[in-house]
Amino acid sequence: MAKTAQEKIDAKAEKRYYKTHKSRFKLTVGDKIFNVINYIFFFVFTFSCVFPFYYLFINTISDNSLVSKGAINFIPRGINFDNYLSLLNANEVGQAFIVSIGRTILGTALMVAASAFVGYLVTKQQMWKRKFWYRFLVITMYFNAGTIPWYLNMSMLGLTNNFMAYIIPGIVAPYNIILVKTYIESIPGELEESAFMDGAGYWTIFRKIIWPLCKPILATIAIFGAVGHWNSFTDSLILMQGAPELYTLQHRLYLYLTTSSNLGALMNGGVSSTTAEAVMQTALNAKVIKYTISMVSIIPILLVYPFMQRYFEKGIMLGAVKG
DSSP: OOOOHHHHHHHHHHHHHHHHTGGGGOOOHHHHHHHHHHHHHHHHHHHHHHHHHHHHHHHHSSOHHHHHTTOOSSSOOSOOOHHHHHHHHOHHHHHHHHHHHHHHHHHHHHHHHHHHHHHHHTTOTTSTTHHHHHHHHHHTTTOOOOHHHHHHHHHHTTOTTOGGGTTGGGSOOHHHHHHHHHHHHTSOTHHHHHHHHTTOOHHHHIIIIIHHHTHHHHHHHHHHHHHHHHHOOHHHHHHOTTOGGGOOHHHHHHHHHHHHHHHHHHHHHOOOHHHHHHHHHHHHHHHHHHHHHHHHHHHHHHHHHHHHHHHHHHHHHHTTSOO
């Protein structure tokens, strides 16, 4: 991410200070050993985090027959992108991708808007029964009725086999509201007071002052919400049994994982040579598809996070200053 003008100035000033006082920063033998150990540790840690993604990627772009033999470990061989092209032509996967994108964008946008507005409201002493409503929100973080009552409730509300089942339950997120509330309380009250003196109401203050100043914390909860929506599959698994067209991408990945397991069990159970060959080929296809869908399900979040990282770091720190 490009540095701001102030950051560039600070970096130059730091370099000048280091050159002027270089003798003070001379490293001892112990410091050098410590640095070497640090570099080795963080290199190994980084490699262990990155390698699984790299392994998935090289297996999706390598020759499928080599992938089936487990010959692809560090370097891709027989590079091609046929798996991704085939995935684009698979209607059920494309539909699942659209569903996941739709629920992530719409669900995250509504959650961020609701968290910002409710978080602002509960900071106002003039709000009717403010303490009661705030405590009511907090209590919901610690008590859960369970899966069966939740399913029955969703069924009675008509949210089974319904796309809105992905959106409505996640609009009010107590933890995110608490983060926003804490962040807003760190904003100087004089800004609102001056706006009130100029005749602005709560909505105007929220829209023109609070919302722009809350971008760091809103970006933080947007990441939380987007990752949660993108990775969720239990609601799709339980609520969308009669609507395969509403399956999420993660649900489809789960189905392929189950298919691979079932085919492996069938192979171990003993079958004829002809059947075994057909099953093995199907298992291979399922394995490759599993790798490819896993990669596709990871890429969007990996692309979004770098652009939000600066806001994420600032928002999560400032949102944790007050309790």
